[in-house]
Amino acid sequence: MMHDFNVTRNHAIFMDLPAVFDLELAMKGEMPIRWSDDYAARLGVMPRNGNDAQVQWFDIEPCYVFHPMNAYEDGAKIVIDVARLSHIWRDGPMDFPEPALHRWTIDTQSGRVTDEQVDDTPAEFPRVPDAQVGVKHRYGYMMANAAAKAFEEPLNANGSILKYDLESGARTNIDVGAGRLPGESSFVPRANAANEDDGYLMTYVFDANTESSEFAIYDAATMDDEPVATVALPRVPFGFHGNWVPATTAD
Ligand SMILES: [Fe+2]
Structure with a gap:
């Protein structure tokens, strides 16, 4: 489930996170999205004038984000501020941990992403x-x-x-x-x-x-x-x- 995405001057950044569609849950009439421990979390950086073949993927720690605050470029880095949840719907449809502001910094040259918690409120x-x-x-x-x-x-x-x-x-x-x-x-x-x-x-x-x-x-x-x-x-x-x-x- 991809709820939102980010834009910067030159890129669109997609958040591919471990909340996945589950056909069995859907057939039972339950909320069809659940957390998966087997699905990796990653950010996909695509040139805005490019296409999906040009997406560069960066692994991050598993988490869930509904809403980014904003994203921008800083040289070869892309900074993204998000309301980050540790997980979502792992123990059922009411499993909804408290979100808090985090900053991801994607270093597009080293391929590393840092995750910094800005606040715990x-x-x-x-x-x-x-x-x-x-x-x-x-x-x-x-x-x-x-x-x-x-x-x-x-x-x-x-x-x-x-x-x-x-x-x-x-x-x-x-x-x-x-x-x-x-x-x-x-x-x-x-x-x-x-x-x-x-x-x-x-x-x-x-x-x-x-x-x-x-x-x-x-x-x-x-x-x-x-x-x-x-x-x-x-x-x-x-x-x-x-x-x-x-x-x-x-x-
Ligand atoms: Fe929303």
Whole structure:
């Protein structure tokens, strides 16, 4: 199962990981994807103007990744930041370990890939500003408390939006409040933005205390807990991804 892939200026990078289709499970009407200890984990680097015959494969430690944050080229190296899980669906369909931010660095000359854990805080739905996709990013945003438990017991959750400064190593967060959970945050740049983080994080926040939701806009530069603005909404079911599309766009 390949959930997502990466792009850089010159390459597409595929994540071939040990979550495999199982026909027997499918025939039994169960979720047809499971973990395999026999299937190797590898990253495939393909030139964007090339084809599948030109994919160069690099072995990595077994793991699972649904969502990369971003990928970029650094000379002969390719850097990929991902929300990495140690495995997925090994002990059944509820086996869902906590994800955390990792950085893979592919050395295309030596053929080696290093895997560096950036943080051990459980977090998912990583994003960078759309303008940084495929090129070097300084900042990445994630949803903390993204463990399945938080969704099962949102009243006990204390959701937050994380901001990683991958240059300084600092991590800051927006605390959205007790019993409240954000969704994936979409970064929207301020008009004539001077810096990469000069803009807004837009998301839905579900409030389990009132069984209602809001569309919330936060300041990505200051990461102030107070939203810039909110729009009260009836309950919006948990989705997975989020995107902002302006009503009008410049030509
Ligand atoms: Fe996804």
